[in-house]
Amino acid sequence: MLEREDGLGRHQTGNNSGVIHAGIYYAPGSLKAELCVRGAARMYAYCESKGIAFEKCGKLIVALEEAELLGLEELQRRGATNGVPGLRRLDASGIREVEPHATGIAALHSPETGIVDFRAVAQAYARDLLEAGGSIVTGCDVRSLEAGARSLSIHHAGGVVEASNAVCCAGAWSDRLAVASGADPDPRIVPFRGAYLQLTPVRRDLVRSLIYPVPDPSLPFLGVHLTKRIDGEVLIGPTALLGTRGLGRTLAWPGSWRMFRRWWRTGLTEIKHAALRRTFVAEAARYLPAIEPGDVTPSFVGFRAQAVARDGSLVDDFVFSRTERALHVRNAPSPGATSSLAIAEMIADEAERAF
Numbered sequence: 001m002l003e004r005e006d007g008l009g010r011h012q013t014g015n016n017s018g019v020i021h022a023g024i025y026y027a028p029g030s031l032k033a034e035l036c037v038r039g040a041a042r043m044y045a046y047c048e049s050k051g052i053a054f055e056k057c058g059k060l061i062v063a064l065e066e067a068e069l070l071g072l073e074e075l076q077r078r079g080a081t082n083g084v085p086g087l088r089r090l091d092a093s094g095i096r097e098v099e100p101h102a103t104g105i106a107a108l109h110s111p112e113t114g115i116v117d118f119r120a121v122a123q124a125y126a127r128d129l130l131e132a133g134g135s136i137v138t139g140c141d142v143r144s145l146e147a148g149a150r151s152l153s154i155h156h157a158g159g160v161v162e163a164s165n166a167v168c169c170a171g172a173w174s175d176r177l178a179v180a181s182g183a184d185p186d187p188r189i190v191p192f193r194g195a196y197l198q199l200t201p202v203r204r205d206l207v208r209s210l211i212y213p214v215p216d217p218s219l220p221f222l223g224v225h226l227t228k229r230i231d232g233e234v235l236i237g238p239t240a241l242l243g244t245r246g247l248g249r250t251l252a253w254p255g256s257w258r259m260f261r262r263w264w265r266t267g268l269t270e271i272k273h274a275a276l277r278r279t280f281v282a283e284a285a286r287y288l289p290a291i292e293p294g295d296v297t298p299s300f301v302g303f304r305a306q307a308v309a310r311d312g313s314l315v316d317d318f319v320f321s322r323t324e325r326a327l328h329v330r331n332a333p334s335p336g337a338t339s340s341l342a343i344a345e346m347i348a349d350e351a352e353r354a355f
Ligand SMILES: Cc1cc2nc3c(=O)[nH]c(=O)nc-3n(C[C@H](O)[C@H](O)[C@H](O)COP(=O)(O)OP(=O)(O)OC[C@H]3O[C@@H](n4cnc5c(N)ncnc54)[C@H](O)[C@@H]3O)c2cc1C
Pocket: 002, 003, 004, 005, 008, 009, 010, 011, 012, 013, 014, 015, 016, 017, 018, 019, 020, 021, 140, 141, 142, 143, 169, 170, 171, 172, 173, 174, 177, 194, 238, 302, 303, 304, 305, 329, 332, 333, 334, 335, 336, 337, 338, 339
């Protein structure tokens, strides 16, 4: 395994909400739906077998207004079709039983949703790889892959490695690596900056588990949510703002401009959330009225590798592609961490067929 950073889990895997999603949101029949439900079951079993701390704390998706009830019903329908176990509908008093400080007119409760530290999971995957006889080289930036008749030349910062085949899982760089190996430039990865706040330790008891809004079905983001972490911290966020890292590259992609034209209103709201802690907290206080600006401090920032198609659409589903002697993970946004073991099984099957 060749990794450009000096350690593992430095990008999305080590800087995310830490939620083991149950599979509620995703369109039935999509790869996300299938791989999330299977991946969550695999993830719980894996953590159990490796002694990695996790908690099935459950999650509420809360409707505040009548207008959101249809969306909530659709989520319940999707969840049931996707095979998510234990989903139940709650009224206002049911919400308070699960989360005494939360408010809303109705909610969907998912008892199977949980939390884990995905950095610890990645470290365990690395140990598995070493135990199976593999090796890991860090500080090794892969630049391109060149397929020959007998082998694949992997050009990296320190030279060239010859391999029979390769699987590329490069997150925010996945499109560049795929294109440098001869793949189609569509879709392009556009980085979105996700900043989090956290509750101060004395206010953590406001949240027992996970509180989410009913998401906008046309966006692949889940909205500002309150998330208990396995270490006890409570996160609020994330924002979803266009990342400025590699902005020139983002602007050179025609799909980015088409996306701006479609989503500029949402973009303005996100800029407001990112710039003004008060409006960000006010958004969270719609679900948790007791929370005030003085109850939060800044937490970490995660960069979401989101694929954007040439026509400007945000690619919702996982995308995998092939070049000669190589497989590429082209779009693995949330719930990619939850789904990782199911994605790995799928890629291993595909590798057996293709190689
Ligand atoms: C803010 C945020 C919140 C999220 N919350 C959740 C959640 O609660 N639950 C969930 O299931 N998912 C969540 N996700 C999604 C999840 O984190 C990702 O789906 C998952 O981590 C993707 O893993 P990855 O290995 O594809 O990418 P990454 O974790 O980004 O890893 C890519 C790796 O490739 C390396 N690399 C890149 N280019 C090269 C190169 N040229 N040569 C060598 N190495 C290279 C990088 O250094 C990095 O280590 C969230 C994501 C974000 C950003």
